[in-house]
Amino acid sequence: MTDETPPEPFDEAEYRRRQRSRANLMGWILGALAFLFFFITMARMMGPK
Amino acid sequence: MAQSLTHAETALPADWRDLFALTKPRVMSLVVFTALCGLLAAPGHVHPVLAFSSILAIALGAGASGALNQWYEAGLDAKMKRTAGRPLPAGRLDPQTALHFGVGLAAFSVFLMLFAANWQAAALLTVSILFYVIVYTMWLKPRTPQNIVIGGAAGAFPPLIGWVAATGSMAPLPVLLFLLIFLWTPPHFWALALFVRSDYAAAGIPMMPVVAGEPSTRRQILFYALIMAAAAIAPWPLGYTGALYGWCAAALSAVFVALSVQVGLRRTGEGDRMQPEKRLFAFSVAYLFLLFGAVVADHWLIA
Numbered sequence: 001m002t003d004e005t006p007p008e009p010f011d012e013a014e015y016r017r018r019q020r021s022r023a024n025l026m027g028w029i030l031g032a033l034a035f036l037f038f039f040i041t042m043a044r045m046m047g048p049k
Numbered sequence: 050m051a052q053s054l055t056h057a058e059t060a061l062p063a064d065w066r067d068l069f070a071l072t073k074p075r076v077m078s079l080v081v082f083t084a085l086c087g088l089l090a091a092p093g094h095v096h097p098v099l100a101f102s103s104i105l106a107i108a109l110g111a112g113a114s115g116a117l118n119q120w121y122e123a124g125l126d127a128k129m130k131r132t133a134g135r136p137l138p139a140g141r142l143d144p145q146t147a148l149h150f151g152v153g154l155a156a157f158s159v160f161l162m163l164f165a166a167n168w169q170a171a172a173l174l175t176v177s178i179l180f181y182v183i184v185y186t187m188w189l190k191p192r193t194p195q196n197i198v199i200g201g202a203a204g205a206f207p208p209l210i211g212w213v214a215a216t217g218s219m220a221p222l223p224v225l226l227f228l229l230i231f232l233w234t235p236p237h238f239w240a241l242a243l244f245v246r247s248d249y250a251a252a253g254i255p256m257m258p259v260v261a262g263e264p265s266t267r268r269q270i271l272f273y274a275l276i277m278a279a280a281a282i283a284p285w286p287l288g289y290t291g292a293l294y295g296w297c298a299a300a301l302s303a304v305f306v307a308l309s310v311q312v313g314l315r316r317t318g319e320g321d322r323m324q325p326e327k328r329l330f331a332f333s334v335a336y337l338f339l340l341f342g343a344v345v346a347d348h349w350l351i352a
Contacts, residue, residue: 011061018062025065036102040165043098 063146067136071119071147072112072154079337080111080207083230086341087208087223090348091215102165103214107207109158110174114181114203116151120144121186129248166214173213177206191253194260201234202227208341222289225280226344232277233337236270236309240330243267243312244323263317270329271313278302281340294347298340305329305336 084107088100095103119126119137127138136142155178163171185200205227212223242249242256243266249256258266281302285295308329315325 015061018064022062022065036098036105037164039098040102043096046096 063136063142067142068116068146068150070136071116071142071150073115073119074112076115077108077111079334080204081108082338083226083341084108084207084211086345087211087226088215089211089345090208090222091212091220093216095215099165100215102161103170103211106158106162106165106171106174107210107214109154109161110178111207113151113153113155113158114178116147116154117178117182118186120147120151121182122190123147125191125252125254128252129245131245131248162210162214167217169217170210170214173206173210177203177210180206192255194255194257196255197238198235201231201238204234205230221287222284222344225284225287225289226341229277229280229340230337232273232280233333235273236277236305237330237333239266239270240312240326240333243326244330267313267315271309274306274309274313278306284344290344291347291351293350294343297343297347301336301339301343305332308332 081104085104088095088103119135122132123135123137123144126132126135132138137144137147158178159171159175162174181200181203185196185203189196189200208226208230209219209223212226213219239257242258243263246256246258246263250259257269261269281298282295284290285292285298308325311325312329317323
């Protein structure tokens, strides 16, 4: 079965730009969370809050 | 608006700025500040990393609530000038992305709170998110003009959560701070509703000025401002704060009540620019920032 209506063209450069900016941001966020969870664990191990 | 989205637009991944806008950053700033004040005013010492993580969890929870609110109200937002430019009604984001983002952020914020603080704070954060999304957004807002009176509880949770994150238990002062924000919400939102009344009417949202009319709304603004002022000053005579907070609360509340009297006793005609209402709305935001700042300053001075 084939789709009769071809998909509308979209801006390839804009697609790549958004994908790259989201991937970069996600990388930074995951890195920051790794540090945060490490420091939370350290803080909790150091004694009562 | 969302229906006019082309295949090409929906195929593009969402821009991170639109996801950020979904979290209502301006509302989040007040939530973060009141939560931080609740945490800093609590007795005892909290490790800075755990304090930061708790506040981050509250901020993410507030952002998740904002995202789910915008996901549910995309159709209504499209009908109002003030909100038509938001990512969903403007067609820059598809609803499914917004829903996944909101649910994911909510789950993560609760997990972070559980990991960094305690289960009591995580439970309160869960209740506040569910209250805002289900009780306020889905149930009360489209049904009753009392929507923001009862729904105001959702915005009143942050100082309580901040306190519980620091101590693991409840106390009278954070409950009074909860009550203060709860009573502050009606005059704050009704001042806004008075000058964007036509927007709410167009969207079919039963805000007080739309349903009960302007004179009744003005009287209720004044009524709530008076009991809010009493609640704001109460921690001082009850002995939960010192004189610094007491005098700040008295002075700031006097200005709030004076502005509310101006709004409450006014009658408007065609083409009125609603300046007193806009002044009250702007001052109400500053009022909460200054009052919560005074709670922390007072606590540190006494300490």
